[in-house]
Amino acid sequence: MTTSDNLRPLHPPVHPPLHGDRPYDELVAEAVAAPTEGWDFSWFDGRATEERPSWGYARLMGERLAVVESALDLHTGGGEVLNLAPQLPPLMAATEGWPPNVEKATRLLGPRGVVVVASPDDAPLPFADAAFELVTARHPVKAHFAEIARVLRPGGTYFAQHVGPSSVFELVEYFLGPQPEQVRHGRDPETETQEARDAGLEIVDLRAERLRIEFHDIGAVVHFLRKVVWMVPGFTVDAYEPQLRALHEQIKRDGAFVAHSTRHLIEARKP
Template sequence: MAHAAAGHPHASRSFDDLVAEAAEVSVDGWDFSWLDGRATEERPAWGYRGLLAERLARARASLDLETGGGEVLGSADDFPPVAVATESWPPNAAVATALLHPRGVAVVATQERAPLPFADGAFDLVTSRHPVDPPWSEIARVLAPGGTYLAQHVGPASGFELIEWFLGPQPEARRGRHHDDEEAAARAAGLEVVDVRTQRLRIEIFDVGAVVYLLRKLVWWVPGFTVEAYGDRLRDLDALIRRDGVFVAHSSRTLFELRKPTPTA
């Protein structure tokens, strides 16, 4: 891939121009289309959107946790008679409301780490794509006996080549979100494991503006990130991308299918 940047549509633009543009563009919602042509990420083999749509079509009552702007949930064709989504970040909740309410999905604004405002056993399907900190005991509580939790989680050390470019080595943080730990926590909350799959995926970033956009949107990657605070590292990264044509990182994803047991007589 050496020197691939020469043919990239943004290769002739200056560092200052790329960074200024990326610092101003909106990062509301969970739509990454601004990165089209600027960065790519390999997708997991299992196809979460298709699995989600299939389960929603069969459910009686569904709950989508941390729905973001509702983009993934809204890609489904059919929803159950009762369909609810939660979101705690007000700008995303507003985007999700505009997208999902016309489809018959109620969007509930929640507080991070607060109990879910739903009755015990209210849903036979709970879903989530990339939850930050799954509330296992609450998920188990609101699931009906025999109900399913279907979710795609971010796995360990996701994007860490980029994170460590700015923060330096993070050996302890690399263990965070490990599927073994999450599986143990789910079991401790009383859920049964039906299926767990993991995959590590290639990310390619083609200009420094894409980096600025990502770090503004994924605020937990480099906490407190600003262009001013990390200007030197951004310039070094810009030079690397112009030399090599690409900055390569890797994400990891885990697919969970869990079940709430049905009480025995």
């Protein structure tokens, strides 16, 4: 499931949920022990599901990567999504800000000739002007459109899937309570497309969808909040034990905790 939201999609379960009736302490201990680096979400199989956007970002990204000579993937995580592309351009770079992910992405993508660059999410991109034909991103922490426009060649394209407003806020507000309107409406696709236009880019495509998520055991909730750390900042099991135990009982009673993610596809071109 994403930095990002920067959220990353949960894989559909390969079998019906099997863990909901297990003891709270056992489920939580298992989730706490699970590694959190990278953006492989197979740990959630049988524990949680999320609808996928209808457009199929990884496939569309792969099609675009196959027909350019140079590309940059922003906030690549552990490189898992980029590695799905059947063909990469001769010049392929990727950025990532979290050191464990930089290491994982380098191991995964290095054999395919990808240069993985450690770069803070909010810093200027460490590349020359007009360096790339294509810039991609799946659930970037934030799209810095002025920098994206700078590193794109004239005629180049930014192609990305972003996390939208109020994504998984049913879970966020379960732990943190009602959020301010400015927080709920952050990452608005119309605002982002205006930022892209202000940076000199032309919007080619914009699509948005709201997608159902189901958490089938408390371990899935704990692992999700440990992995997607910006959802409930400072989350620990000890700090939120009363809420977690109550949610465990709720999931046992209802079969799942339901939330909704929001995603938008954006394609922008540099004239």
